[in-house]
């Protein structure tokens with residue numbers, strides 16, 4: 001099977017490419033990624049010489065290129081996105097461009113060449129929960145941030161191509177991921193790497209917002225299952241059933257690193273901060289037999305160790321001017 005992975009140089013995309021080669025060593029994979037600030041070919045160093053792997057530096061909004069690449073593959077697994085909520089609050093335009101126009105461009109090529117299409121989406125499209133209840137496949141769409149609105153547009157377009165053109169699609173809506181190669185602007189890698197540098201960690205508001213955490217390899221396994229066995233036209237919600245407040249996460253990381261709560265810096269809350277995300281993953285469990293293999297405590301420890309052992313990887317990223325610039329600009333705007 002020949003698979004086009006978009007955004008394969010990012011966090012989940014690169015983990016997925018490693019997962020695919022381990023599980024299906026005979027597969028051919030093309031990675032189409034424009035290498036934005038968070039795309040990093042170092043994530044794929046160990047497989048870059050694999051004869052079944054090809055990297056193409058390119059933008060999913062480039063219709064000529066996308067048409068050429070899509071023509072030659074059996075399936076598309078579409079990860080490429082602008083993915084950080086805080087950045088979307090500062091400037092929504094790149095989110096609409098990549099997540100809406102880029103996705104439409106891929107759908108057009110997939111439809112023209114009649115290819116299988118799997119879209120990686122997020123639980124954030126359903127909005128925010130109170131203390132009760134879970135998101136599931138039939139939850140109402142209620143995206144709150146420019147990021148989640150652009151991802152929701154993607155979900156609707158993917159489904160529209162199924163209904164209108166019978167394009168063979170599936171969608172997964174997943175909760176928060178963590179693990180190796182996550183760009184250190186997201187909660188867990190930002191906090192771990194700050195603490196490894198003995199810097200404080202910026203906790204938004206009271207730190208009581210809840211996320212449902214899933215180790216990235218378990219997400220990759222779910223995507224692989226849906227790609228091969230998912231019912232065409234269907235959506236599957238994926239989550240770890242590991243709800244934690246940001247404060248709990250922070251305390252756990254501090255404990256692993258033997259540091260105290262004086263390392264926490266309370267900063268102004270994120271604008272429009274969603275209170276709680278939680279997934280009911282019973283459909284994918286029941287229909288496809290998926291179960292997350294990693295428990296939060298162990299997998300968080302493994303993740304912290306990965307950042308400890310791969311300091312060169314994140315130091316190169318964190319020292320770049322743009323990250324500091326972005327963080328400063330964001331703090332000033334709040």
Ligand code: NAD
Nearest residue numbers: 007009010011012034035036039059060080081083176177
């Ligand atoms: P990421 O930001 O780490 O990686 C995104 C990748 O897409 C990067 O390699 C980047 O270079 C590439 N990219 C961006 N714009 C592009 C364009 N126009 N053309 C080609 N490539 C482009 O993101 P991630 O955290 O790995 O997320 C991957 C996908 O999973 C996204 O669609 C995101 O919405 C979804 N998702 C993420 C999470 C999470 O917790 N991180 C949870 C659920 C769903």
Ligand code: TDX
Nearest residue numbers: 083084085122124175176185186187202203204209246
């Ligand atoms: O510095 C921080 N301080 C803080 O308190 C950061 C970066 C985050 N937070 C809080 C905000 C959230 O409640 O931590 C929580 C997690 O924040 P992020 O890591 O930015 O993730 P989130 O906004 O929940 O979105 C993530 O999960 C769903 C991904 O970034 C999305 O791509 C994915 O779709």
